Amino acid sequence: MTKIAVIGGGPGGYVAAIRAAQLGAEVTLIEKSRLGGTCLNVGCIPTKALLSSAHLYESVKEGKAQGVIAEPFLDFSQIQKNKASVVSRLVSGVGGLLKANHVRVIQGTASFEDQSNLVVTDVNGEQQTLSSDKIIIASGSIPVIPPIPGVNIPQCIDSTQALSLESVPSSMLIIGGGVIGLELATAYHSFGTKITVVEMTPEILPMMDAELVQMLRKKLKRIGIEVITGAKVASVEEKNGIAYVQVEKNGITTSYTADKVLVSVGRRTDTEALNLEAAGIRHDRGRIQVDKFLLTNLPNVYAIGDCLGKIMLAHVASAQGEAAAEHAMGHLADIYSDKTIPSCVYTDPELATVGLTEEKAKEAGIGYIVGRFPLAANGKALIMNGGEGAIKIIADAKYHEVLGVHILGPRATDLITEGALAIRLEATLEELITTIHAHPTIGEAVREAALAAEGRAIHIPN
Amino acid sequence: MATLLTMPKLGLTMTEGTIGEWYKKEGDTVEVGDLLYQLETDKLTNDIEAKEAGVLRKILLQSGEEAECFASVGIIAASDEDISDLLSGNSGAEAPAVDMSADAKAAPAVEISAEAVSPGGRIISSPAAKKLARTKEIDITLIKGTGPNGRITLEDVEKYVPAAASASVKASPVAHKVAEELGVDVNQVPGSGRVMKADVLAFVHGDKDTVSDNERKPMSTMRKVISKRMTESWTTCPTVTYDISVDMTALTAIKDSFKDAGVKVSHTDLLVYVVANTLPEFPLLNCSIDGNDIIYHHYVNMGVAVAVSDGLVVPVIKHAHAKKVSQISSEFKILAQEAKDGRLTPDNMTGGTFTITNLGMLGIEAFSPIVNLPEVAILGVNAIIDTVISKNGTFVVRPLMKLSLSADHRAVDGAVAAQFLAALRKKMENPALLML
Known part of the structure; x- marks a missing residue:
């Protein structure tokens, strides 16, 4: 029986462990903290739990227009309890799944002794050596704390801490206009926090379609979230429990005050404890180098997910986990492909994207056509959020192959799967058009955007 | 049913x-x-x-x-x-x-x-089938009948799926479009499971990312026929190739004297004549194998391989054993021209009992031709080369030519083949014997 050790119990590691077990491996999973990793414990899931409470609070507050009049009361400790309960249900679910698949779970921190032996140290310092045929590294990532003067004052928090605040801060300055920063901005803004986002690059969410990001920025501005781009935080200082933040833009420094300063400038690989050198695993400043099979320079060691330092998304880690487990078990057919990775931002409205953005298509010199459809012309969207948002499809000019789908609007993150499937199947606009979409749904707008690309949308003038 | x-x-x-x-x-x-x-x-x-x-x-x-x-x-x-x-x-x-x-x-x-085609080219089908085909705008001649004698039934029309729609290969919509534009049959594209755009491009260009030096093209009909027939021959008959050197002095002299008389004949014409007049003495080399039977032919229909622009055809000089050199020569000239023009009829190409293939003009000195089924032997003709040989204790230069005979050992044993070649050589070196 092939012995496989998986380092890390996040969405990459536990999926790899289950897949390897399904294929007949004797699997041991090593987790230093809690199963489910960043995603379940201090990432995607708790953020969405907070956002759900925020959304509900917001909806009730604004229920008047729809004839529901109530005065909501925010019980933040209950919000935190609810979040914790969702998290713990999912974490124990992962435990159950691993057990059902006969995966042995060891609590502890793994480090390489040599190419095929790991030393696992538990919280009490007890050590055991684990010998395996194959090892899959899925050690994940941790938040980056940039070298800003004063960044270690108690008012400065990272995303993990921001998820478990005891009370709603009255103001928060967020360093970093990426996905994490904007999602927490959305949640805390709803809870009543005054939010300021400072982003160093010229635009927030640089990987997303610029046109939709512009629409999102307008919305953020309208609801009172201040976004400062092309600006840099020069220093942070604490005075009387308040953080004073110096923000530099175009050579002019402005001072901001905030109860909390959320540092969300990005994440870096969590590979220091692994002692990669002992096994001679090639890495670039902690980013483990792999080939298309997710194999490291060693023939028996794979690495997946955030610890590669590339695309840090739970679903990418899971997909890679399955691919690595299959390859480790001698199945060579499925190669992980990054062509159809959807990317979601849980702002309000949600922003989701898959495939090429217009900017990327232009950059690559691809002949493309664009179909746009505003959700103001979609009945369901109008009902759900007043018709805020739009759908944009990028298609190849020659064959009308769907190259990119970008959605800003309610349920965008659920809807993006249609785009991912279309790209995965090499669908053309024709397949999107000839597929009957149910009414009334926001999905209809995907079809209309495809029609618009061919200049024949029904519900907007072309 | x-x-x-x-x-x-x-x-x-x-x-x-x-x-x-x-x-x-x-x-x-x-x-x-x-x-x-x-x-x-x-x-x-x-x-x-x-x-x-x-x-x-x-x-x-x-x-x-x-x-x-x-x-x-x-x-x-x-x-x-x-x-x-x-x-x-x-x-x-x-x-x-x-x-x-x-x-x-x-x-x-x-x-x-x-297909169910009657002698007049009429399609045999039921009237109801015909009517339905008209209604559905289906060309009834494309339908394969399953009724008696291949008669097209109503059900055949109902079940008929046009070729394009019946493509059995799964391919992505873009792959279909790319294939159509490049004129590739998507069914021919190898892919692991679903055929994707990259598979079609790889099929056409040989490589997914770069323009390749390789080019993939479907075989022409003629190439397919050659491929099929050669494979069939190679895998069916155990052949042996026998080479013999022939002194061409005398035969070349005859060719020259014909020329002086105003009649231009080629070495191939002369060989057809000599071989056709030798084969009747060796019935085993002029036969066909059919199961456990041997069919002996009491005539010689001589196939002569002719290279054409995109392949090879073998027109047949019927009853060559009964024709004079001049007849053979003029008949073959016409056949060769028609072959090059692609105007040969099936009748011109069937019924051969023996084949001659000449690569001599291209300098080939020996080769092992492949038997043209259902014949049992084929004679390869090579280049005439002035060679120093020893004769009567001295060295002389002679125009020598090798004959390469491939024969199906199921019918032709080595001794028979050798005797045939010896007899051929004898007549070629002493053409007077042909007049006997």
């Missing part, structure tokens, strides 16, 4: 076939792919598989019996099915023959599909 089994037409020149042996008895259960019977033709023996499952209810053509193509040979049906219709249909007068003289130029053995 009950199915009438008919004598398949396995090649252009096949007009009739013989049941060698039935592998199933009446009443036996038949699965798709089961061997039904052994089919013998004048060229080869084939095992015929069942295309439908059921019970072999009736054998209409017994082992050893011969019948025309498309004649009924048996009926497969469910064990309790009424097959009286098929039985009576079989006795009907509609025994079709297939007109194959047309549309087959320059292709020695193109397979034509077993």
